[in-house]
Every structure is written in C-alpha cells, then in structure tokens.
Amino acid sequence: MKELRVELDKQRSYPIYIGAGLLGQAELLTRHVRSKQVAIVSNDAIAPLYLSKVLAGLGDYQTETVILPDGEQYKTLQYLEKIFDGLLANKFSRNATLIALGGGVIGDMGGFAAACYQRGIAFIQIPTTLLAQVDSSVGGKTGVNHPLGKNMIGAFYQPQCVIADADVLDTLDDRQLSAGLAEVIKYGLIRDPEFLDWLEANMPKLLARDKAALAYAIERSCANKAAVVGEDEFENGVRATLNLGHTFGHAIETGCGYGQYLHGEAVAIGTGFAADLSRRLGYLSDADVARVLAILHAAGLPTRPPTEMSTEQYLDLMAVDKKNVDGKIRVILLEALGKALLPISVERAPLQATLNAYAG
Amino acid sequence: MKELRVELDKQRSYPIYIGAGLLGQAELLTRHVRSKQVAIVSNDAIAPLYLSKVLAGLGDYQTETVILPDGEQYKTLQYLEKIFDGLLANKFSRNATLIALGGGVIGDMGGFAAACYQRGIAFIQIPTTLLAQVDSSVGGKTGVNHPLGKNMIGAFYQPQCVIADADVLDTLDDRQLSAGLAEVIKYGLIRDPEFLDWLEANMPKLLARDKAALAYAIERSCANKAAVVGEDEFENGVRATLNLGHTFGHAIETGCGYGQYLHGEAVAIGTGFAADLSRRLGYLSDADVARVLAILHAAGLPTRPPTEMSTEQYLDLMAVDKKNVDGKIRVILLEALGKALLPISVERAPLQATLNAYAG
Structure with missing residues (x-):
C-alpha cells in the first residue's frame, strides 16, 4: 500500500x-x-x-x-x-x-x-x-x-x-475506465510532461488493466492532485488549471442532459477544444494538437462534440462557469504540452472559431 | 452610528x-x-x-x-x-x-x-x-x-x-418585537447579569420602542454575540451556550409545524423549560426561575408550551439536536442567572419531570 x-x-x-x-x-x-x-x-x-x-x-x-x-x-x-x-x-x-x-x-x-x-x-x-x-x-x-x-x-x-x-x-466497465483516463491524461497535459510520455507508452497496458500500470497511474495522478490542492485549496490560482477541458465539458454535460456523456468523456472532448483554442492563440503547434487528440483516442475516448449543440448554446452555457468573472468567459489553455496557463478571458473571435470548427 | x-x-x-x-x-x-x-x-x-x-x-x-x-x-x-x-x-x-x-x-x-x-x-x-x-x-x-x-x-x-x-x-409588529426580545434576554441570562438588570428596568421602554433603549439593547446584544463567536466560531465550546432554550424551542417549532410559533416565542418557552430543569438539578432557586419567567412575561412572550405536544414527542424531537453526541440529548442549563453551563447530558428522570410539568 x-x-x-x-x-x-x-x-x-x-x-x-x-x-x-x-x-x-x-x-x-x-x-x-x-x-x-x-x-x-x-x-x-x-x-x-x-x-x-x-x-x-x-x-x-x-x-x-x-x-x-x-x-x-x-x-x-x-x-x-x-x-x-x-x-x-x-x-x-x-x-x-x-x-x-x-x-x-x-x-x-x-x-x-x-x-x-x-x-x-x-x-x-x-x-x-x-x-x-x-x-x-x-x-x-x-x-x-x-x-x-x-x-x-x-x-x-x-x-x-x-x-x-x-x-x-x-x-469497472470499459467506458468508465476510459472516462477515468481522461483525468489521468489531464495531469500530464497541465503539469507533468514526463507522465504524458509515460502514458503514451503505457496506454495499451492501462486499457488491458495491468495492475502495476494502473496503480502507478493512480498514484502519480493523486500526487499531482495533492500537490495542486495543497498549494491552492480554494482555487484562487493554480487549482483552476485542473479544469482543463472542463469549461467546454461542463457545457456538453449540461447541454446534452446530465448522464448522456460520462464526465470523463465530456472532459476529453473539451480537452480537444482547449487544445484547438490554444493553437489558434499561438501556444500549441498543429503537431501538439494532433498529439493531444491521439492520446485521447488511444485511451478510447471521444473527441468529437455532440452534433446537436450549436455554437450559441456552448457560449450560453459557458457563461455560467465558476471561473468566470462578472459573466465573462474564462478558460484554461495549454502554453505547451505539460504546462497550463492560469484562467484567461478569451476574445469572442477565436473562441467562436474553435466552436464553429467543432460544433453542430 | x-x-x-x-x-x-x-x-x-x-x-x-x-x-x-x-x-x-x-x-x-x-x-x-x-x-x-x-x-x-x-x-x-x-x-x-x-x-x-x-x-x-x-x-x-x-x-x-x-x-x-x-x-x-x-x-x-x-x-x-x-x-x-x-x-x-x-x-x-x-x-x-x-x-x-x-x-x-x-x-x-x-x-x-x-x-x-x-x-x-x-x-x-x-x-x-x-x-x-x-x-x-x-x-x-x-x-x-x-x-x-x-x-x-x-x-x-x-x-x-x-x-x-x-x-x-x-x-415591526408587536409580536415580532417581543420575539426578538427573547434573544436579547438570553444574553443577560447566559453571560451578562448587569444587562439582565438593565432589561428588567427598561422593558417598558423597549416595548414602547424608545429609540435609545432599543439601540442600546441591540448594541449590547451584538457585543455579547460577537465576543462569543470570536472566541468559538465553530461551536466547539462556549458558543453552544447561545442555544439556551433552543433545544426545547426547536422541538416546539418542529413539532407544531414551522411557522406556528415564531422562533423567539419558542425560545422563550424553551428558556422557561431550561430554567425549570436548572432548578431541578440544584443550580437555580425557585426565586431565580420566577425571575426568568417574569422578564419573559414582561417582554410579552409566552412561557406555556403548546398543549398538543406530549413528553414523548419532545424527547423524540430533542434526540436530533445538533448538540447531541451519539444520539444522547444534551442541553444548556443555567448555573446562575447570568451564567450558563456548557452543554451537558441530562438524566432521563429530571428531563421528564420538567417536560411532564409543562407538556400536554
């Protein structure tokens, strides 16, 4: 233990x-x-x-x-x-x-x-x-x-x-296992690039439920989470980076009706959105985005958003996110793979471009 | 101000x-x-x-x-x-x-x-x-x-x-004014004997809504409350004494249906119960109890409990009070007028004697 x-x-x-x-x-x-x-x-x-x-x-x-x-x-x-x-x-x-x-x-x-x-x-x-x-x-x-x-x-x-x-x-059924991997991958993307490498190499073992691999992934994830929470319990700063993909993901969960998407599935789709938006704002390369999508796919996760949601619906739902200030939408973006930015307000144009590229 | x-x-x-x-x-x-x-x-x-x-x-x-x-x-x-x-x-x-x-x-x-x-x-x-x-x-x-x-x-x-x-x-209507006075009187009873004397002397002014008297009563009550809360914010000790009369009072509010008695009215009745129980356990004299009932009456407050509640119903409702430990009933008693005891578990016999003396 x-x-x-x-x-x-x-x-x-x-x-x-x-x-x-x-x-x-x-x-x-x-x-x-x-x-x-x-x-x-x-x-x-x-x-x-x-x-x-x-x-x-x-x-x-x-x-x-x-x-x-x-x-x-x-x-x-x-x-x-x-x-x-x-x-x-x-x-x-x-x-x-x-x-x-x-x-x-x-x-x-x-x-x-x-x-x-x-x-x-x-x-x-x-x-x-x-x-x-x-x-x-x-x-x-x-x-x-x-x-x-x-x-x-x-x-x-x-x-x-x-x-x-x-x-x-x-x-646990396979769908639930994959959903959990969305949050595991998150730690690699926001603050632990070595873990991201490890996850890419070991994803087949995780999906095959190799006990040692799963135990290592749980432990390293919890270590990352404990470090962030210990630093910023009440989310006045760095803790918000744990919300990578969640602003979009929560909109999907609410918009499609709670229960249609598992939380981890919605976060996976939202992580793809966040990577795309990070690219449009000049932080990530096309290759970085491809790498994000690839590891999500490798984990058996969806990255295409529900077709029934429009750009307007996303914007409306994202307007009540807890990270917002005075009703202005703020999101977590990646400065690089393995490094998240603190929440930032995003101009309407790039946000709409990302949503339009994905949304129905 | x-x-x-x-x-x-x-x-x-x-x-x-x-x-x-x-x-x-x-x-x-x-x-x-x-x-x-x-x-x-x-x-x-x-x-x-x-x-x-x-x-x-x-x-x-x-x-x-x-x-x-x-x-x-x-x-x-x-x-x-x-x-x-x-x-x-x-x-x-x-x-x-x-x-x-x-x-x-x-x-x-x-x-x-x-x-x-x-x-x-x-x-x-x-x-x-x-x-x-x-x-x-x-x-x-x-x-x-x-x-x-x-x-x-x-x-x-x-x-x-x-x-x-x-x-x-x-x-504010008269009934609400009297209900508020129940909590004002409480501060005198639990920790401020001089204020209790002042209240006895000035009750007619308070009921006549004399502005200076009301302002003084509010200020002195808030000073007492602030001191207790500053000392014990999360009620691990002395803050529980602010619940004088409340264990009985909450039972009355719940038992009769919320809204039938104003909170202050239920607390007034409960304060009479607490004084009676304090007497049975040897803390207060008959004269002390009479003084407690007299100031409550002077404030226009009831001290007789609802006749529709039985002793068993009180005991059942008091068994979910927040001061209880492992389901055992604990109450706030007065050691003297102007001095409350920390919550104590009470034997069934004196508690039932108090309830029987009052309850329907």
Whole structure:
C-alpha cells in the first residue's frame, strides 16, 4: 500500500491510501471514524458489489445505508435530501461519520451532504471508479448540479481520508475506465510532461488493466492532485488549471442532459477544444494538437462534440462557469504540452472559431 | 452610528454597523460589494417596505432580486433552490455579492445560498427584525430546516458585514418585537447579569420602542454575540451556550409545524423549560426561575408550551439536536442567572419531570 498526503492547514491534512485489497482492511477505515454512528452513501450499481465488504469491517458501529440511483442525472438537491432524510430518521448526531462509497457522483453528493448536515460532519471517500480515484475524491470539491449548470451548488469540504482500492477497478466497465483516463491524461497535459510520455507508452497496458500500470497511474495522478490542492485549496490560482477541458465539458454535460456523456468523456472532448483554442492563440503547434487528440483516442475516448449543440448554446452555457468573472468567459489553455496557463478571458473571435470548427 | 467587530482569523473579521438611517447610506453597503453583480434576497413582507431603498444605492450595479414568501415554513431546500435559479438565470459569477434583506429566515437562507453558490460567494446581512439584528445575522450560522429537525442543513459562513438599521423596527409588529426580545434576554441570562438588570428596568421602554433603549439593547446584544463567536466560531465550546432554550424551542417549532410559533416565542418557552430543569438539578432557586419567567412575561412572550405536544414527542424531537453526541440529548442549563453551563447530558428522570410539568 502507498500513502500520499494532502497537506492543508489547521490539522486538516489527510492521507490517500492506494493499493490492492484495501476494502478488506477495516482498520484503515475505522481509524478515521469519530463515533459509533456511521452512514454509508452509495448507489444501486456499487452497493451490490462492495457494500457488504465495507459493512463487514463496521460490526461494532451503528451503521445506516442510503442507496441512490446510479447516474449523473441524480446529482441534484432533490436526491441530496434523501441523504439528510436517512441521517435524521436515524437520529445521527454531529459527531457521526459519512462514508461515500462510489464514483464521482456519490463522492460529490456524499461530501456535500457531510458538509451541510448539522453544518458539517466527518466523511471518508471510498472511490470506486478510476475517475474518482485519480481526481474527484481528492481535494474537497463537493456539490450537486443545477439544470442550468454543472456543480453550481456545493462546498469545499475535505475528507478524513481517501481509500483507493485498485481491486474495485476489476468491475469497472470499459467506458468508465476510459472516462477515468481522461483525468489521468489531464495531469500530464497541465503539469507533468514526463507522465504524458509515460502514458503514451503505457496506454495499451492501462486499457488491458495491468495492475502495476494502473496503480502507478493512480498514484502519480493523486500526487499531482495533492500537490495542486495543497498549494491552492480554494482555487484562487493554480487549482483552476485542473479544469482543463472542463469549461467546454461542463457545457456538453449540461447541454446534452446530465448522464448522456460520462464526465470523463465530456472532459476529453473539451480537452480537444482547449487544445484547438490554444493553437489558434499561438501556444500549441498543429503537431501538439494532433498529439493531444491521439492520446485521447488511444485511451478510447471521444473527441468529437455532440452534433446537436450549436455554437450559441456552448457560449450560453459557458457563461455560467465558476471561473468566470462578472459573466465573462474564462478558460484554461495549454502554453505547451505539460504546462497550463492560469484562467484567461478569451476574445469572442477565436473562441467562436474553435466552436464553429467543432460544433453542430 | 456604532461599529462593532466580529474578530475571526484569516482576514474574515467583519463589522456590524448599528444605528438609525443606515439603509440610506449606500456607501456602507457598496464598500463591501466585490463586483458589479449584486443579488438581493428578501421576502414578500419586507421587499415592499425596504427593497427600493436598498436598490436606490446600487444604481451602478447589475442587480437581481429573489423574493421568497414570508415565514419559517418556507425555510426549506425547495425554496433555497429558487435563489440558485435566480442567480443562474442571470449568469451570476463567483465574484458576485448576495444581500440578505429580511429577518432570520431570509438571513439564514441567503447566507446558506451564498455559502453554496459556486462553492461560496460574498454576502451581506441587512437584518430587518429585532431578532435578526441581535442574534441570527451575526456569527455565520446559516441553513434551512428539515421536516425532522430545525436548522439541520446548513453551513458556517460569515458575512462581509451586518447593517442593523434601527429605523426598520418601526414597521415591526408587536409580536415580532417581543420575539426578538427573547434573544436579547438570553444574553443577560447566559453571560451578562448587569444587562439582565438593565432589561428588567427598561422593558417598558423597549416595548414602547424608545429609540435609545432599543439601540442600546441591540448594541449590547451584538457585543455579547460577537465576543462569543470570536472566541468559538465553530461551536466547539462556549458558543453552544447561545442555544439556551433552543433545544426545547426547536422541538416546539418542529413539532407544531414551522411557522406556528415564531422562533423567539419558542425560545422563550424553551428558556422557561431550561430554567425549570436548572432548578431541578440544584443550580437555580425557585426565586431565580420566577425571575426568568417574569422578564419573559414582561417582554410579552409566552412561557406555556403548546398543549398538543406530549413528553414523548419532545424527547423524540430533542434526540436530533445538533448538540447531541451519539444520539444522547444534551442541553444548556443555567448555573446562575447570568451564567450558563456548557452543554451537558441530562438524566432521563429530571428531563421528564420538567417536560411532564409543562407538556400536554
């Protein structure tokens, strides 16, 4: 097992445990549980696979389980309320602990519920998708979607620990595996050119679910994420670079209806957009853009946007991105492969040129 | 105008402005506004009286208004979402500012919406009831109710400033004025015995809306609140004493249906319960309890609980209070008049004796 740390102030630093067979090691979990009351939030796809394994280690606790339907379309205030219903019906106190057992949606919702329940209870992330293990479970961004914008309602709220058990990836379908690789590739593109090289060389191994390759990719991704979050927890600067491709990607997720594209798929398409726009603004070469598209394709990811979305629809949806200032659209661009720029406002002309070249 | 400060770490300290005619001084407001986008959240009772006055000072800004129905029964996640709808429909960015213009319900909801919108935007409290001016607008407790428990979903989130204009109390009805006095009396009971003496002597002036007396009561209450919050922002200790009477009061509000009792009325009844229980446990004398009930009566407040609630219903509702640990009921008691104890677990017998003596 590897242990990384997210270094934050005020005793809020926490470990990320990465390795095989971690779900069977109850002590990893219980050392971070604060009281006898433990709630587990999961979904109807993950719970049948892993809930009993987690519960087996919690025999001495008062456990309650809230199972949500699986999918981004349920990441709403309405379904969030079901978590509060379960906690209150069982009289859970402010010293209770909430465990989020699932992918990014469950992690975001469980974390946000923990942030708000009685103004904050302890929580633990047990991510069960590659995407959640390498990205969304680390760093404390929690929240739900709004029909007009992705992740628009939420909180910065850090977990007690993250337990990334590589074994759970065995049950992940290929589409979910590829979606997770979109965020893995992101770290190479924004700040880790050596990792980008490694990913190009090892993509076949990752897709074949080579355990050692996957473990290395998770660990290096988490190390990148922990470094960025430790430097800028509340996204006043460099943390925004983790949003490469996300401004476009969120517009796609919202515009097509949550759940049609997996988050990682939308990010992959958005990364292609960002690379194209970086080229138009003189940062990347044609060869750089081709290299970006090639590695996304190699990971089994889409790079063509949905044909049903118009340029105007993109612009309208991108106007509510969290990076914007006074309603002006700002995006993350690449200065080079392996180096992202801080968010910048982009002139309408090149942005429209990129959108027109891709959009329907 | 008086200016008090709530002293917090990390440049989060903020002023409370107290005085007459403050709503007409736009500069007080605009010095705390961060960008061109300003949202005002109010209700349909307050907006007709004061919204135009606030908007008059914001002519240079992009302003949007969200008006909620008036009443505790609308302090829910469903109505909270209406605030997000308004902000997103108008493409408000993360650097926008939200102004909560209203009583405790609007302040709690506006503050919680600001805490969650894009994971946190700036907000300003303009409390328009005595209760909000002396208590709920100061200290950063925000949130909404759940059918099973009051204020169960929320955040600690501090405003940029609080503007308490004593002139707005002119339009407050007598019932609301008395409700506010419940929290004023609380400060005397928990930590300020001299203020308790002053309140006993000056209650007729306060009820007659003597401006100088009201201004003094607001200022001294805010000074007490600011001191407690500055010492213990996240309620790990002394801040819990501000909940005198609230454990019982919240049970009454939830049990009778939100909106039937005003918060201050429920707190007044709960304060009588807490005094009675303090007597049963040997802290207060019969004369002390009589003095507590007398000042509540003098303020026009009820001290008899609703007859429709049984002892069992109180115990059930109190079992989800935020002060509880592992589901065990904890309450705030008075060691003497002017001195509260930290939350303590109470044996079933004296608690039931108090409830039986009062409950239906």
